[in-house]
Amino acid sequence: MFIGNFKYSIDSKGRISIPAKMRRYLNPDANDSFIITRGMEKCLEIHPLDLWKELYASKLKKLNSYDPVQARFLRMLLQEAAEDKLDSQNRLLIPKNLIQYAAIESEVLILGAMDKIEVWNPKIYQGYLNETSLSYEDIAKEVMTE
Secondary structure (H helix, E strand, C coil): CECCEEEEECCCCCEEECCHHHHCCCCHHHCCEEEEEECCCCCEEEEEHHHHHHHHHHCHHHCCCCCHHHHHHHHHHHHCCEEEECCCCCEEECCHHHHHHCCCCCEEEEEEEECEEEEECHHHHHHHHHCCCCCHHHHHHHHCCC
16 A cells, blocks of 8 residues: 655656655565556556556456447546556656646655555645645545445
8 A cells, every 4th residue: 555745856857766665565466567647637647567457457447448438538548558667776757748747847746545656746736735625624524434
């Protein structure tokens, strides 16, 4: 399970380091490989390959490619997706189109999001947090009901 947040720089080639505290949760079955794709908000999602395969088997594979909405979702998710493997310095190469999608500049905010890692432009993430008038307590009360 990925948790925590880390501020890192993205280098001129588009590489980001995966924090050591997150790497320790990687299953050897992932083989240090990841699927990188667009997130639901203006962020990126990084899925270890083993967990991506589980997502594929449990959800994505079951979508109906003949249903226009489901087919559109699959296309939008997968057209931008890329696979990469950690290099010797534990970095991933983020494709330019995904960097542009998430409006990533020189800094990134890396967030643990349970079974995936999110990558945000820190300014956009702060705006995302500020866009609701609900407090953390109000949101918890709403979503953590039985």
